[in-house]
Amino acid sequence: MWSAILDWFADSPSQTRVVRFLLENGFGVNKDGRIACNTIAVPATQVAARLHVDRRVVEATARRIFASPFKEIFINMRATPDLSLIAKSISLSVITVIPQDASKPGVVNACIQVLSSHDIGLRQVFVTDPHLSEEPRLVIIVEGKMPSGVIDELRDLPVVKQLIF
Template sequence: MWSDIIHEFADSPSQGRVVRFLLENGFGVNTDGKICSNGIDIPATAIAKAIGSDRRVVDATARRILERPFLRGIFLNMRATPDLSRVAESLGLSVITVMPKDANEKGIVGAAVRVLSNHSLAIRQIFVTDPQFSEDPKLVIIMEDPLPAGVVDEIRALPQVRQVII
């Protein structure tokens, strides 16, 4: 699906950068053709500055999204969710980051969750970066409990795992 979205902008690399940025950040487009996050408008100038582009490219991308039913349905319903990993310590939560050997391989999340579940650990949030948008995709798991001894070694021993960061 992501490749279909990016393919829609193959003829315009500058608009392709805008779309990639919107997807990476969970930003949508409202019916007025404005970039938004959870219903809050984000100025096109701010998006343009963040990606080193021009406001007009951002506006043209938003209009193009609304003109295509496939894209319209996606971006009108896009929602951003908070990433608790950056505030986990302040909230008294634990974070474990799993770097996969091959992010396109199936079962990475299930295998890691199974290890945590076997130790009765409560998971608050799971965040996975999409391998099509991230140069270094990862699985981030935020838990209520501190990690008991051996859990990191069990996750590190999974065949899909390249590295574990705590």
């Protein structure tokens, strides 16, 4: 689906950058056809400044999304809080898994099975989409400190290329 959305904007590299940014950050469009985060309008100037494009490019992208077959996807897009940014402050651990091949199934399952077998409580799990991200990853936020033996088990999984914690 993501590739179909990006293909829709392939004739405009600047609009493709805007769409990619929206998808990566959980931004959508509201019912007025403006860029929005969880239905709250986001000024086009702010998105434009972040992407180093003209405000009119952002506005044109939002109008084009609103007129596209993907309108409902963007109207219903929602952003969620990322606990990894505050994990230390609230006594959580973050494990980032760089998979061998993010397009193959089983990465999340293998990692969660290891954690589950050690009764480690999960607070949040998210993956970056391999079609949208140049460096797809699995981020797992867990209760408390991670025992070193669990880290070694995760690192030894055949689906894991690299582990960052």
